[in-house]
Amino acid sequence: MQLNERIEQEIVSKIKDSDTFKNAPTSRGLLQYLYEATKNGAHLKETVIELEFFKNNLSEEKNNPRVRVNIYNLRKKLTAYNETEGDTDGWQLKIDKGQYKVRFVKKRAPVGRLNKISWSQLFPYGLLLVALVALLLTNMTPKSPLLWQSFLDSGKSTNLILGDHFGAIGETITGEKGWSRDFEINSVDEFYDLLERKPELKGVLHPSKYSYTTRMAAMATQQLQQFFQEYDKEFSIRFSTQTTLPEIKEGNAIYAGPVKNENQFIRFFNDANPHFNLTARTLKLSNHPILKDTLLTFGGSRVDQEYAIVSKYPSIGNSDHFVFFSQHDIGVSATVEYFTNNDSLQKFEKKYLKGKKYFTALFKVKGQHRVNTDLNLEMVVGF
Numbered sequence: 001m002q003l004n005e006r007i008e009q010e011i012v013s014k015i016k017d018s019d020t021f022k023n024a025p026t027s028r029g030l031l032q033y034l035y036e037a038t039k040n041g042a043h044l045k046e047t048v049i050e051l052e053f054f055k056n057n058l059s060e061e062k063n064n065p066r067v068r069v070n071i072y073n074l075r076k077k078l079t080a081y082n083e084t085e086g087d088t089d090g091w092q093l094k095i096d097k098g099q100y101k102v103r104f105v106k107k108r109a110p111v112g113r114l115n116k117i118s119w120s121q122l123f124p125y126g127l128l129l130v131a132l133v134a135l136l137l138t139n140m141t142p143k144s145p146l147l148w149q150s151f152l153d154s155g156k157s158t159n160l161i162l163g164d165h166f167g168a169i170g171e172t173i174t175g176e177k178g179w180s181r182d183f184e185i186n187s188v189d190e191f192y193d194l195l196e197r198k199p200e201l202k203g204v205l206h207p208s209k210y211s212y213t214t215r216m217a218a219m220a221t222q223q224l225q226q227f228f229q230e231y232d233k234e235f236s237i238r239f240s241t242q243t244t245l246p247e248i249k250e251g252n253a254i255y256a257g258p259v260k261n262e263n264q265f266i267r268f269f270n271d272a273n274p275h276f277n278l279t280a281r282t283l284k285l286s287n288h289p290i291l292k293d294t295l296l297t298f299g300g301s302r303v304d305q306e307y308a309i310v311s312k313y314p315s316i317g318n319s320d321h322f323v324f325f326s327q328h329d330i331g332v333s334a335t336v337e338y339f340t341n342n343d344s345l346q347k348f349e350k351k352y353l354k355g356k357k358y359f360t361a362l363f364k365v366k367g368q369h370r371v372n373t374d375l376n377l378e379m380v381v382g383f
Helices: 005-016 025-039 046-052 066-083 110-116 119-139 146-152 188-197 215-230 265-272 329-338 342-353
Strands: 091-094 103-106 158-162 168-171 177-180 236-239 252-258 276-278 282-285 294-297 305-314 320-326 359-368 372-382
Touching (some): 005 091, 066 091, 146 252, 146 320, 146 342, 158 215, 252 329, 265 276, 265 305, 305 329, 320 329, 342 359, 342 372
Parallel strands (some): 252 320
Antiparallel strands (some): 091 103, 276 282, 305 320, 359 372
């Protein structure tokens, strides 16, 4: 926009009518006077302003600072206006220090400042910003896998129930006192039933105050703990021989352990699964619309090969169970690792779930020394 007298007067009038100047009649009048004097090419100096604007004869009133004081106040008001109400104006009006003429200064567009920026100076800050964004994205909690959403995204608590083994204290086969395990006895009630059948053991055997678990418990706990921490979630740890039905019903539950301990999750599994029936020794598939009826028997003598059963199913009170069953260590350890690995989870969900929320899967597991495992998926039934 090119300035002319009309536009200049509009600028002056806008300043005079602003909130900054509205209660300062002297500054408003002095601004108008100085603009017109500048426009007309007047030779402005302190004595001329005193005579023409303030109408005073300096011979009668020597050393009067009135002009200097009012010019100072006018400059302050112009600065205040330019920094507030006139911040977006295209032109600014200024009176330089030691001068009385009014001049119009075109305000530079904000983008013009970018031309003075040294991009080489900004480069390190750009790298820092990229690093901060990357750190933020890294620390953001990832989206929960579909299979685990009811455990990771709901407000329900989760209990990890580890399958342990009930035992008795008494004379061992070596003739010393120690801890003994009978796979047919999995609770205090079953222990006392044994004493009724074999009264000669009364006073010889006593229920142990502690149970035992295999290395499977430690490995499964570690894998699940790392997985839950990734999504900023926690769970409580309990043992199957010391957990009651009301405690299982408190929230979501994960079971990791053997089937041969007759744990309470076998019953939950059978109630929830429409085509499977599980016992401590068998798994039976029946009445499936596509798959043929099948009966698998557990309990072989080989400890380097076994079947593992993994199932997610709905339980009581709008809660879910995620269970990992096997006869020995390797089945539970291998399948827990499989279902806490994001890559294998995604492949499993995409290939086998197909919109279904719950499932039961059968794996055949082989392992050297019950540690190094080879996992083969035999069957998946979604529901």
